[in-house]
Amino acid sequence: MLVRRIAPAALAVFALAAAGAEARPIGASLARPANNTATCQSLIPFQRVPSCSWTTSGSASSTRESMVVPGTGRITRVSVRVGPRTGPMRVSILRALRRENQGEAACCIGRRQTRIFTPRPNRVTTLRVDLPVSVTFNRRSRIYAYDNLFLTMVDASTPIPAHVTGTGEGNCSGGWFPAVRPGQENFTGPYGVCGATILLRAEWVRRR
Numbered sequence: 001m002l003v004r005r006i007a008p009a010a011l012a013v014f015a016l017a018a019a020g021a022e023a024r025p026i027g028a029s030l031a032r033p034a035n036n037t038a039t040c041q042s043l044i045p046f047q048r049v050p051s052c053s054w055t056t057s058g059s060a061s062s063t064r065e066s067m068v069v070p071g072t073g074r075i076t077r078v079s080v081r082v083g084p085r086t087g088p089m090r091v092s093i094l095r096a097l098r099r100e101n102q103g104e105a106a107c108c109i110g111r112r113q114t115r116i117f118t119p120r121p122n123r124v125t126t127l128r129v130d131l132p133v134s135v136t137f138n139r140r141s142r143i144y145a146y147d148n149l150f151l152t153m154v155d156a157s158t159p160i161p162a163h164v165t166g167t168g169e170g171n172c173s174g175g176w177f178p179a180v181r182p183g184q185e186n187f188t189g190p191y192g193v194c195g196a197t198i199l200l201r202a203e204w205v206r207r208r
Helices: none
Strands: 024-027 052-058 073-081 089-099 108-114 124-133 133-140 143-153 162-164 171-175 193-194 196-198 202-208
Touching: 052 089, 052 196, 073 143, 089 124, 108 124, 108 143, 143 202, 162 202, 171 196
Parallel strands: none
Antiparallel strands: 024 202, 052 143, 052 171, 073 124, 073 202, 089 108, 089 143, 133 143, 162 196, 171 193
């Protein structure tokens, strides 16, 4: 199950827009198993939580599996791998803010979300979606605003679809409790976990 480690209240990764208009995959490799058994509620046993939202920011050595969108465009397809237990969830778009030349970011502001879906057990479920995303820079405030992919567990008893290494090594992920909905703000910082990858992948197409 997920092992708790306190991480900075930040998503420090920022990616520049990709060249070309073809679909570009972002997020986690889904070749690894969904072996996590922890739920929103089991991670926060001292209080009742209805839901949670999770994302992966990458590892100390690589941002290859980061869920920061690479530029302004659209998410056209999302895929989630789950294990033997499943439940209702959504893919959410949350916005982070980062001042120029500073590593840490403030997250998050709810932007958009898909309809509720329940993945089939022990397999990858893929949905076609149309989710506008953006990366902007305010020249006056010198602040970047950029969108991130999150996986939201609608039911607090649903295992979070993730691969955990058991060693604390590898990708780091962050969870927000409760889930951040469109129009909401939650800058209190994530429940940070290293050695865990949220098994969410998407296709992004740059705005022409």
